Amino acid sequence: MEKNIISAQKVEFHYNNEYDENEAPKPIKQVLKGVSLDIPRGGFTAVLGHNGSGKSTIAKHMNAILLPCGGKVWVDGIDTCDEEMLFDIRSRVGMVFQNPDNQIVATIVEEDVAFALENMGVPPDEMRERVDDALKSVGMYEYREHSPHQLSGGQKQRVAIAGIIAMRPECIVLDEPTAMLDPKGRKEVLKTIRRLNNKFGITIILITHYMEEAALADRIVVMDNGEIIMDGVPRDVFSNVELMKKVGLDVPQVTELMYLLGKSGLPSDTHIIDEDECANALLKLLNE
Amino acid sequence: MLKDITIGQYFPGNSAVHRLDPRFKIIITGVFIGMLFSADGFLGLAVGAVFLLISFLLSQIPLKLMIKSLKPIVPIILFTSVLNIFFLDGVPLLRLGFIKITDEGLRTSAFMIIRIIALIMGSSLLTYTTSPIILTDAIERLLSPLKKIKLPVHELAMMMTIALRFIPTLIEETDKIMSAQKARGADMETGSLVQRAKALTPILIPLFVSAFRRAEELATAMECRCYRGGDGRTRLRQLHSTGADFFALGLSILFLDAVLLLNCLIG
Numbered sequence: 001m002e003k004n005i006i007s008a009q010k011v012e013f014h015y016n017n018e019y020d021e022n023e024a025p026k027p028i029k030q031v032l033k034g035v036s037l038d039i040p041r042g043g044f045t046a047v048l049g050h051n052g053s054g055k056s057t058i059a060k061h062m063n064a065i066l067l068p069c070g071g072k073v074w075v076d077g078i079d080t081c082d083e084e085m086l087f088d089i090r091s092r093v094g095m096v097f098q099n100p101d102n103q104i105v106a107t108i109v110e111e112d113v114a115f116a117l118e119n120m121g122v123p124p125d126e127m128r129e130r131v132d133d134a135l136k137s138v139g140m141y142e143y144r145e146h147s148p149h150q151l152s153g154g155q156k157q158r159v160a161i162a163g164i165i166a167m168r169p170e171c172i173v174l175d176e177p178t179a180m181l182d183p184k185g186r187k188e189v190l191k192t193i194r195r196l197n198n199k200f201g202i203t204i205i206l207i208t209h210y211m212e213e214a215a216l217a218d219r220i221v222v223m224d225n226g227e228i229i230m231d232g233v234p235r236d237v238f239s240n241v242e243l244m245k246k247v248g249l250d251v252p253q254v255t256e257l258m259y260l261l262g263k264s265g266l267p268s269d270t271h272i273i274d275e276d277e278c279a280n281a282l283l284k285l286l287n288e
Numbered sequence: 289m290l291k292d293i294t295i296g297q298y299f300p301g302n303s304a305v306h307r308l309d310p311r312f313k314i315i316i317t318g319v320f321i322g323m324l325f326s327a328d329g330f331l332g333l334a335v336g337a338v339f340l341l342i343s344f345l346l347s348q349i350p351l352k353l354m355i356k357s358l359k360p361i362v363p364i365i366l367f368t369s370v371l372n373i374f375f376l377d378g379v380p381l382l383r384l385g386f387i388k389i390t391d392e393g394l395r396t397s398a399f400m401i402i403r404i405i406a407l408i409m410g411s412s413l414l415t416y417t418t419s420p421i422i423l424t425d426a427i428e429r430l431l432s433p434l435k436k437i438k439l440p441v442h443e444l445a446m447m448m449t450i451a452l453r454f455i456p457t458l459i460e461e462t463d464k465i466m467s468a469q470k471a472r473g474a475d476m477e478t479g480s481l482v483q484r485a486k487a488l489t490p491i492l493i494p495l496f497v498s499a500f501r502r503a504e505e506l507a508t509a510m511e512c513r514c515y516r517g518g519d520g521r522t523r524l525r526q527l528h529s530t531g532a533d534f535f536a537l538g539l540s541i542l543f544l545d546a547v548l549l550l551n552c553l554i555g
Contacts, residue, residue, distance in 0.1 A: 087516070101457050108421065117524070119513060131524060163513060164513070
C-alpha cells in the first residue's frame with residue numbers, strides 16, 4: 001500500500017484560451033505553476049488560499065476531474081491520466097463542492113446517497129446497508145425519506161457528504177464546503193468532517209479561506225498565485241503573520257493580537273492559535 | 289407566491305392502490321383507457337365507470353381532489369359537447385332559428401362527456417397515488433426493452449429526475465430574482481400584455497445564466513460520483529410485483545373483456 005494517498009509532482013495547469021482567429025492569441029495564464037504535494041493517509045490537511053490562488057484547481061486534480069498539463073498526479077499509486085482507472089480513482093477520492101443544491105441529484109435523500117453506488121453497480125442489499133451507514137455517520141438518518149429542498153443548507157451539505165461516504169472512499173476533498181452556509185450549518189459540517197477523520201480515519205483535504213476552519217486541520221498548505229508558499233502545522237503557518245497578510249489571508253484573531261503586541265515591543269509568541277492559550281499568555285504578561 | 293406551485297399531484301397515502309407496483313399501475317391505466325375507447329355504448333362506459341369507482345374507493349383519495357382534477361378540462365368538455373349537440377344530424381328535438389338540437393347530438397355529447405371525465409379521473413388517480421419520481425422510475429423500467437433499439441431510456445429518465453429535482457430550486461431562485469428586480473424598480477404588474485412580457489426579460493436572463501452554471505456544477509458532481517450512463521447500473525429501490533399486482537391487472541383485463549363482450553352482444 002502506498003504511504004501517500006495522493007501525490008502530486010510538479011503539476012502545471014492552464015485553461016485553453018479561446019480566441020478569435022483575427023486576434024492574436026492571448027498569453028496562456030498558468031493556474032498551477034509546478035505544484036508538488038503529498039497527502040499522507042489518515043491526515044487532515046487544509047489548503048488555504050485567496051481567490052484565484054489555484055486551490056480549487058489543485059483539488060480538481062485529485063480525482064481526475066482535471067488532468068495536469070505538466071507533471072503527474074498519483075492517487076493511491078494510480079496515475080490520474082490512466083483513463084481505464086478513472087472510476088477506481090473517483091471511488092477512492094470523493095469530492096464535495098461549495099453549493100449543496102448543485103450536487104444533489106435525486107429527489108429523495110436516501111436515493112441521492114445511493115446515486116454513486118447505483119453508478120458503481122453495487123448490489124441492492126449491500127447498497128441499502130451502505131446508504132444507511134453513510135446517513136448515520138453524518139447524522140442524517142432520520143431525514144432519509146425527506147426531499148432535499150425541505151432541508152437546511154447545512155443538512156443538504158451533510159447529505160452531499162453522505163453521498164460521497166457511501167462510496168467508502170479513502171479520502172474526501174471538500175472544496176469550500178461551508179462557503180454558502182450560515183454559522184450553524186458551518187458548525188454542523190465541520191463537526192461531521194472532523195468526526196469522519198477521527199472516527200473513521202478518512203483522509204480529509206479541506207479547501208477553504210476561513211482561518212478558523214483551517215486551524216482545525218493538522219496541516220495547512222497555503223497557496224498563492226498557483227504555487228505553494230507555506231506548508232506546515234497550523235501554529236507555524238499562522239505565526240508568519242506578515243507573509244499571510246501579504247497574500248491576502250487573515251490569521252486567527254488571537255494570533256494577530258499576539259503579533260501586534262510583539263510589534264509594539266512586548267515579548268509575545270505568535271505561535272498561539274487558540275483563545276485559552278492567548279488568555280494565559282496575556283495573564284502572564286500582565287503579571288510581569 | 290410561486291412556492292405554492294406543485295408539480296405532479298401526488299397525494300401521499302398507504303392505500304391498496306398506493307402500494308401497487310407502479311409498473312402495473314401504468315399498464316392498468318392503459319387497460320382502463322382501452323375500456324373507455326372500445327366501449328360502443330353507455331353500457332360499456334358503465335363497466336369502465338364501475339372499474340374507476342372500485343379503484344377510487346380503494347385509493348382513499350378525497351372526492352374533492354378528484355373533482356379538482358377536472359377543473360382544467362372544463363373548457364374542453366364544454367367545447368366538445370357544444371359541437372356535438374349542435375352539429376350532429378338526427379331527429380330534431382328543438383329548433384331555434386338556425387339552431388337545432390337533435391337526439392343523436394345529445395346522446396353523443398353525453399357519451400363524450402362521460403368518456404372524457406372518466407379518462408381524466410382515471411389518469412389523475414395514477415398521478416395521485418404515485419409520486420412523480422416513482423412514476424419516472426417505473427416508466428424507465430417499462431421502456432427498458434427499447435434500449436435494444438438504441439432508445440436512450442435511462443438518459444430520458446435521468447433528465448426527468450433532474451428536472452423534478454430542480455423545479456423547487458429554480459422556483460425559489462425565480463422568486464429571489466423577482467424580488468431583486470422589484471427592489472430595483474422593475475414593474476411587472478402593470479402595462480399591456482406585451483409590456484409585461486418584456487418585463488420578464490430581466491428575470492429570465494439571470495435565471496438562465498444561473499441554470500447553466502448549476503448544470504455544469506451538477507455534471508461535475510455527478511462525474512465525481514462515478515456516473516457513466518445507464519450501463520451496469522443497479523438500483524436502491526427494487527420493484528417487486530406481488531400477487532395483488534397480478535390480481536389487479538387480471539381484474540382490469542376482465543373488465544376490458546366485459547366491455548368488448550357487451551359491444552358484440554349489443555352491436
